Amino acid sequence: MSAAFATPDPAIDWLRAQIAAGQGGDVLLVGFRGDVPQGAWAAGLRGEQDHPNYVTFARFALHKLHECHGYWLMLPAVFDDCLGYRLELRSRHAVWCGEVRMPEEADWTAQRGDDTPLLEDLLVPGAALPGIMRRELTVLADRLAVEPPAV
DSSP states (O other): OOHHHHSSHHHHHHHHHHIIIIITTSEEEEEEETTEEEEEEEEOOOSGGGHHHHHHHHHIIIIIITOOSEEEEEEEEEOSSSEEEEEEEEESSOEEEEEEEOOTTSOOEEEEOOOOOSSSOTTSOOOOOOHHHHHHHHHHHHHHBOOOOOO
């Protein structure tokens, strides 16, 4: 099993770095080919109404721009006692889905959940897109790019 998908620890370390870099509250996505990160993006979404468009973007970035075989997806969440993220680490051979709670006065905790995709399974390629939409999504991917993890 790939080290990038065996446990949530590398993803949580990268999440900490992204929050420290000012990306807290953004939806975070990393695309992988094997254990090698191909690209990473941080997008501020308004809420669930943006999820369908984000799925289109994510599939384009993962499949058309980088030919990825796995991804880390991190969605900000509000839990009863604190803020946190829902995580989905998915490759062709491994899945880890769960949550990371980030209390202000205590250590972060990770808890595994079921393997249901957070949005949709982004490893499934999306429909073909018209040329103008592909150009716009390429520009958007460049604008949303952040430093990928050093896995």
